[in-house]
Amino acid sequence: MSQPYRMETQNLSVYYGKHPGVRGVSLPVHDRRVTALIGPSGCGKTTFLRALNRMHDLTPGVRVEGRVLLDGEDVYAPGVDPVVVRRRVGMVFQRPTPFPTMSIFENVVAGLRLVGVRDRRVLGQAAERALRMAALWDEVKDRLHAPAVDLSGGQQQRLSIARALAVEPEVLLMDEPTSALDPISTQAIEDLLTELKNSVTIVIVTHNMQQAARVSDYTAFFLDGEMVEFDATDRLFTNPADPRTEAYITGRFG
Amino acid sequence: MPDWIYRRLGDRLFAALVVFLALGVVAAALLVALVLYQGSALAFRTFGFFGFLTSQAWDAVRGQFGAWPPLAGTLITASAALLLAFFPALAAAIYVVEYAPRWLKEPVAYLIDLLAALPSVVYGLWGLFVLVPPVRDGLERPLFTWAAVHAPALVPLLGPPTGIGLLSATLVLALMIVPYASSLARDALALVPQSQREAMFALGATRWEVVRRVVIPYARAGIFSGVVLALARALGETMAVTMLIGNAVNLPYTVFGPAATMASLIANEFTEADTDLHLSALIAVGFVLLLLSLLTNLVAGWMLRRLARGEGRR
Ligand SMILES: Nc1ncnc2c1ncn2[C@@H]1O[C@H](COP(=O)(O)OP(=O)(O)OP(=O)(O)O)[C@@H](O)[C@H]1O
Ligand SMILES: [Mg+2]
Numbered sequence: 001m002s003q004p005y006r007m008e009t010q011n012l013s014v015y016y017g018k019h020p021g022v023r024g025v026s027l028p029v030h031d032r033r034v035t036a037l038i039g040p041s042g043c044g045k046t047t048f049l050r051a052l053n054r055m056h057d058l059t060p061g062v063r064v065e066g067r068v069l070l071d072g073e074d075v076y077a078p079g080v081d082p083v084v085v086r087r088r089v090g091m092v093f094q095r096p097t098p099f100p101t102m103s104i105f106e107n108v109v110a111g112l113r114l115v116g117v118r119d120r121r122v123l124g125q126a127a128e129r130a131l132r133m134a135a136l137w138d139e140v141k142d143r144l145h146a147p148a149v150d151l152s153g154g155q156q157q158r159l160s161i162a163r164a165l166a167v168e169p170e171v172l173l174m175d176e177p178t179s180a181l182d183p184i185s186t187q188a189i190e191d192l193l194t195e196l197k198n199s200v201t202i203v204i205v206t207h208n209m210q211q212a213a214r215v216s217d218y219t220a221f222f223l224d225g226e227m228v229e230f231d232a233t234d235r236l237f238t239n240p241a242d243p244r245t246e247a248y249i250t251g252r253f254g
Numbered sequence: 255m256p257d258w259i260y261r262r263l264g265d266r267l268f269a270a271l272v273v274f275l276a277l278g279v280v281a282a283a284l285l286v287a288l289v290l291y292q293g294s295a296l297a298f299r300t301f302g303f304f305g306f307l308t309s310q311a312w313d314a315v316r317g318q319f320g321a322w323p324p325l326a327g328t329l330i331t332a333s334a335a336l337l338l339a340f341f342p343a344l345a346a347a348i349y350v351v352e353y354a355p356r357w358l359k360e361p362v363a364y365l366i367d368l369l370a371a372l373p374s375v376v377y378g379l380w381g382l383f384v385l386v387p388p389v390r391d392g393l394e395r396p397l398f399t400w401a402a403v404h405a406p407a408l409v410p411l412l413g414p415p416t417g418i419g420l421l422s423a424t425l426v427l428a429l430m431i432v433p434y435a436s437s438l439a440r441d442a443l444a445l446v447p448q449s450q451r452e453a454m455f456a457l458g459a460t461r462w463e464v465v466r467r468v469v470i471p472y473a474r475a476g477i478f479s480g481v482v483l484a485l486a487r488a489l490g491e492t493m494a495v496t497m498l499i500g501n502a503v504n505l506p507y508t509v510f511g512p513a514a515t516m517a518s519l520i521a522n523e524f525t526e527a528d529t530d531l532h533l534s535a536l537i538a539v540g541f542v543l544l545l546l547s548l549l550t551n552l553v554a555g556w557m558l559r560r561l562a563r564g565e566g567r568r
Contacts, residue, residue, distance in 0.1 A: 083460050
């Protein structure tokens with residue numbers, strides 16, 4: 001019986017010049033589930049994540065090998081437009097990246113403007129919906145047209161999340177989205193993930209193992225560019241198959 | 255002696271030297287302004303400051319001098335050259351920073367910068383011998399002939415298609431200021447963080463959309479600085495313009511016909527000014543040019559501060 005994975009990597013390797021950042025990773029991403037990537041710093045989580053929406057295309061000297069399937073089709077196949085891939089597979093970065101010359105509102109609808117949405121009512125509704133989902137609406141609803149850089153760091157990160165959500169991606173990649181947030185905002189984002197699961201497939205990198213345990217359905221443990229173990233989250237945390245996974249989740253290294 | 259004494263002494267000497275040199279520069283600038291003003295006093299007394307500024311007469315034989323024709327010439331050539339130069343300069347900067355393969359970035363940037371290193375007399379010669387013939391035969395004459403048949407009303411506006419005049423001077427001026435606008439724009443574009451580009455790419459933008467919606471807005475203050483520098487350069491450019499503009503101080507100017515700018519007028523008539531009033535009028539034109547540059551800088555500084563305000567906290 002074939003599983004309807006939303007995304008899947010097959011033997012994925014990413015090289016920075018000669019140096020492999022990720023080696024031979026085969027990982028399924030289940031539809032409308034949260035998949036967490038954990039592992040010590042430098043183990044290749046970001047590198048792996050960026051391969052999923054072809055962000056490495058933008059960096060000269062980076063080579064991707066293997067396959068990344070989105071609904072069964074390789075996003076690296078010849079003829080596939082990376083722009084289309086990125087519209088379907090959104091991304092939230094580790095550090096907030098508001099566009100400094102745009103207002104809060106314009107930041108949120110930036111992706112919609114790309115696809116030609118002009119109707120102010122449509123844009124307004126989309127912005128409110130995205131900002132509510134990112135738990136930012138109440139804080140900014142009275143100053144939507146203020147510069148985005150006036151927001152605090154945590155608010156800027158939630159703005160980046162709202163911006164990614166506004167275009168309604170099918171898959172959302174999040175690279176440590178809460179590492180710059182206070183506990184309350186973090187809680188809001190975690191609640192958001194649980195809610196989003198109904199409609200969006202999520203892959204999230206996190207350093208926080210409690211967070212992985214709380215929000216994810218599946219977890220992959222990375223070490224030195226390789227995927228050591230992949231399993232349902234509750235199983236991986238209660239009964240890891242690999243001693244290195246056990247060592248990591250029990251805090252004995254990393 | 256403990257070595258902190260040397261250090262403190264050195265600090266003080268250095269501070270004194272810096273202050274002295276800085277004051278020296280300021281004093282020299284003030285002195286230039288003062289000398290210009292003194293030299294122009296006779297002209298201003300004779301015609302009045304605003305009278306001199308607005309008078310259209312420039313007639314050495316009858317002793318009538320007004321700065322309006324060369325002032326208009328300067329404003330027309332500089333702004334037209336800026337309009338012509340801006341988009342190619344920005345495009346070159348965008349190409350180098352965003353599109354060119356890595357091995358080509360340096361050489362292209364270098365060649366553009368080299369344009370700024372050419373002496374302006376070389377531009378003048380190049381203009382005379384390379385640019386003027388095709389402009390005259392390929393652009394001005396056909397246009398003039400066409401206008402003579404189909405739109406006679408345009409003929410007085412176009413003027414004599416001799417190749418020497420406003421159009422040729424403006425074209426060469428535009429080429430000369432491209433590197434100034436381009437290199438500052440290039441620096442500004444290169445300073446845009448990669449994370450800004452990636453954030454827009456991740457939303458499904460094409461490269462051009464990233465450039466237009468993120469990179470250019472982010473770099474706008476630097477791009478504007480380049481425009482100001484290019485404008486300052488165009489306002490004061492003397493040699494090449496003098497060689498190409500035809501030096502006729504009579505209004506109305508025509509598109510093809512001869513004209514004069516403040517700088518070209520001074521360069522052209524300085525050696526033949528045989529009355530005190532003529533000399534004083536030329537110096538007064540120099541003073542007006544100084545005021546114009548000053549005004550440009552003040553307005554530019556004000557606009558730059560306004561541009562920078564919205565992005566201060568990034
Ligand atoms: N642009 C790059 N050029 C060269 N090597 C890189 C580059 N980016 C990452 N690497 C290397 O690839 C490996 C994986 O890095 P990556 O950023 O994916 O780790 P990570 O798991 O995301 O770490 P962290 O938890 O600290 O964010 C590291 O050895 C790193 O040094
Ligand atoms: Mg990382």
